[in-house]
Amino acid sequence: MENKMEKLKEEFERIKKEIASIGFVKKGSITKCYQACRNPNCRCNKDPKFRHGPYFLLTSKEKAKTKTFSVPEGLLSEVRRYVENYKILKSRIKLLEEISEKIIKIKIKKYRKELGKSK
Numbered sequence: 516m517e518n519k520m521e522k523l524k525e526e527f528e529r530i531k532k533e534i535a536s537i538g539f540v541k542k543g544s545i546t547k548c549y550q551a552c553r554n555p556n557c558r559c560n561k562d563p564k565f566r567h568g569p570y571f572l573l574t575s576k577e578k579a580k581t582k583t584f585s586v587p588e589g590l591l592s593e594v595r596r597y598v599e600n601y602k603i604l605k606s607r608i609k610l611l612e613e614i615s616e617k618i619i620k621i622k623i624k625k626y627r628k629e630l631g632k633s634k
């Protein structure tokens with residue numbers, strides 16, 4: 516049981532270090548789209564193949580609100596990394612929580628065992 520506990524603690528510390536090395540994080544997803552403009556005389560309004568773009572939209576949901584903004588193509592790979600970092604961070608937090616749950620269970624077992632001894 517102690518050995519298992521040590522292993523879990525090590526794993527927890529390892530993930531914490533990994534989290535510390537994660538760069539900027541952004542929730543959301545990036546979609547590529549083409550748009551028609553507001554000029555009624557522009558050819559984009561007559562034929563979809565002349566629609567402007569591509570635009571890269573970063574969309575995220577915060578409670579019921581959806582936030583969207585356009586990301587310039589030159590910054591796309593960087594912003595994509597932030598979006599990826601967010602997913603990694605979330606998955607690592609989940610791992611920390613799972614390890615903590617295992618630790619709680621071991622502690623409960625140990626606690627009950629100790630309690631049984633003193634009787």
Ligand SMILES: [Zn+2]
Pocket residue numbers: 551552553554557558559560567
């Ligand atoms: Zn247009």
